[in-house]
Amino acid sequence: MHILLIEDDLDLGRALQAALRVEGLTSEWQRRVADAPGSVDAAQFDCVLLDLALPDGSGFALLAQWRAQQCAVPIIVITARCAVEDRLAGLDGGADDFVIKPFATAELVARIRAVLRRSARQASERWVLGELVIEPRSRRVERGRDKVDLSPREFQLLLELAREPGTVVPKGQLAQRLEPLGEPLDFSALEVHVSNLRRKIGTASIRTVRGVGYALEG
Numbered sequence: 001m002h003i004l005l006i007e008d009d010l011d012l013g014r015a016l017q018a019a020l021r022v023e024g025l026t027s028e029w030q031r032r033v034a035d036a037p038g039s040v041d042a043a044q045f046d047c048v049l050l051d052l053a054l055p056d057g058s059g060f061a062l063l064a065q066w067r068a069q070q071c072a073v074p075i076i077v078i079t080a081r082c083a084v085e086d087r088l089a090g091l092d093g094g095a096d097d098f099v100i101k102p103f104a105t106a107e108l109v110a111r112i113r114a115v116l117r118r119s120a121r122q123a124s125e126r127w128v129l130g131e132l133v134i135e136p137r138s139r140r141v142e143r144g145r146d147k148v149d150l151s152p153r154e155f156q157l158l159l160e161l162a163r164e165p166g167t168v169v170p171k172g173q174l175a176q177r178l179e180p181l182g183e184p185l186d187f188s189a190l191e192v193h194v195s196n197l198r199r200k201i202g203t204a205s206i207r208t209v210r211g212v213g214y215a216l217e218g
Contacts, residue, residue, distance in 0.1 A: 001046040001116065001136075001159070002177065003027040006036050006062070007078065008054050012101075016049065019105035024139065025112075033057035040066050040073050044176070047112050050095075052079040052086070060093060067094035074115040078108070113137060116163075129165050129216065132201060134158065143201055153178060154197045157190075161206065161216035170213040 003020055007013045008031045020027045028045075030036050033056050040048060048066075052059035063075060077090045080101040090098045096115045099108055113136070117127075127134040133142040139155055141148040150158065160177050161169055175185040178193070185193075194214055198206050207215045 001025050001156075002044070003112070004037070004040060004045040004048045004073075005029045006054070006059065007031065007049065007051045009051075015105060016108070019109060023109050023137075031055070033059075033062060036062055038065075039069050040071050042073055042173070045073055046116060048073055048075040049108070049112075050075055050077050052077060052081055052090070060089065063090070063093050063095060074118070076108075076111060076115060078103070127162055129162055130205075132162075132205070134162055141201070148200050150197070150200060153193055154200070157193050157197055158201070158216070161214060165216050168207075168209045168213045168215045172213075174213065 001024075003025055005013060005016055005020075005027050007016065007029070013029050013031065017027050017029055031054070033054050037044070050059045050063060059077065059079070063077070066073075066075070074096045075094065076097040076099060077095045078099045078101060079086070079090075081087075082100050087098045096118070097111050099111060116136075127136065131144050135141075136159060139152075141150055141155065141158065156178055157174065160174055171187055171190060175187060175190050178190070179185045194206060194208075205217055207217055209215065
């Protein structure tokens with residue numbers, strides 16, 4: 001999973017990136033409003049961590065801009081502002097959660113997992129999709145009662161498909177999400193990973209829509 005972090009504090013930004021890496025999450029870190037993406041979509045990021053007090057403007061402006069563009073990516077506000085008015089403004093403005101500084105990084109990571117579960121329409125740490133059980137935190141997959149051994153990239157591919165079960169995920173989006181810090185994965189390499197994943201979880205589990213992408217069937 002790939003996280004967009006917008007935070008101007010150097011020490012906190014470094015600590016958050018380190019904590020995310022421990023959890024197996026990649027991140028892109030920006031420190032100013034001017035450097036933040038003009039738009040955010042699910043093909044780029046799974047979640048946004050947004051500070052409100054930035055050197056060149058307010059995080060509220062970014063939040064309003066993205067939500068006005070119908071951005072559906074979960075956004076967690078991280079801020080030292082603790083007034084009820086600020087919390088209400090953030091939540092009413094489209095934030096999915098509001099975390100007050102200082103906070104434990106373990107709590108923030110737990111909140112990230114929570115909003116990602118909600119966005120994937122899963123109620124617990126165990127994602128149940130038909131015979132498949134996926135545990136994102138422990139990176140464990142079971143089919144029936146049997147453990148399925150997946151490579152890191154196969155697991156990430158399964159997770160991306162499981163976020164929208166039954167929905168066709170375009171090849172371009174999958175290719176970008178599997179290589180978030182570099183050039184998109186080559187389509188031929190993507191097809192190899194899909195083939196390997198199919199072999200391990202069942203050939204009927206992944207539906208191909210020729211020329212478009214793939215869907216995970218429940």
